Amino acid sequence: MLFYLTLILSCQLLGELFVAATGLPVPGPVVGMLILFAGLTIRGNVPDGLAMVADALLSHLSLLFVPAGVGVIVHFALIGTEAVPISVALVASTLLTIAVTAAAMVLFTRMRGDDGSQ
């Protein structure tokens, strides 16, 4: 358990170091995720201990963004004055994204002669 927690933190640390060294505008933890993903692909399976640590971290993933969400308190004024562009952009862009992605997936799978029936 402790070993795999250390492994996850080490991947993150490597990711942060990579970003700091290259100056790429990518979040360090995302690079860490890629490093871990590459490791899993090479190994060919997920060790039980790693699965346990990951599931523990991810089972309450939404709890982890509560502290940041509370930060909205600092931006009340900004959200108030820009409520219209924010709400229209959120609703319209989300619906458009769902429609485009689903339609594209249906189109591309049909082009490959795969109708989705399994």
Next chain:
Amino acid sequence: MVPSSLHEIWVYLAASPLLALTLTLIAYQIGAFLYRRAGMNPLLNPVMIAVLLLVGILLVTGTSYQTYFEGAQFVHFLLGPATVALAIPLYRQLRHIRRSGAAIGAALLLGSLTAAASAIGIAWALGASTEVVVSIAPKSVTAPVAMGISKELGGLPSLTAVLVILTGIIGAALGPPLLNLLRIRDMRARGLAMGTASHGIGTARALQVSEVAGAFAGLAMGLNALATALLLPLLWKLVFG
């Protein structure tokens, strides 16, 4: 009026990280309880409830966000390791990627670009400030990664966190009726769309509909986070840099 002795106890407790940390956990569990009680209605998102409760407490007690964050940072810190841990569910979806990889990749890239470009375009056209436009750009990406992207581009990560949650709720509530309206019945396409547009909250909703949709939504959430994290900063530099 609060009696002064009670007030003193509050001042004492508010200065230690324990109070903010405990309140965060309690508020989240109240949110999770109400969400389950309401049959997992996406409008009663547990994060939203927890945030509203905590904002209310901070406002009523006149506590600054900075003071709150000194305790809550221990929860916040785990976002990084959790992002790294997303490699595991992504790896578990590997057989799906291999089977319909080309179609998934192309649809996802199109969806990813649509999500960022339309959010930027609409917000900008309606007169949003640059800060808000940057903060809204990664709105469809899972919160830990979206906040990282927002920070990289000079946005407000905490505003992004709230916009991401709202996007998840909007997608979970309106996505299924929209897909029905468009007569899209392929569960892979439905899942991929939900995960791309509204990350984990959309994935949870897709999982309620079908396991295939849930798996594709989870996959889309991971790939979209990756695609947006890698492409958005580069595109941003190209267009606005």
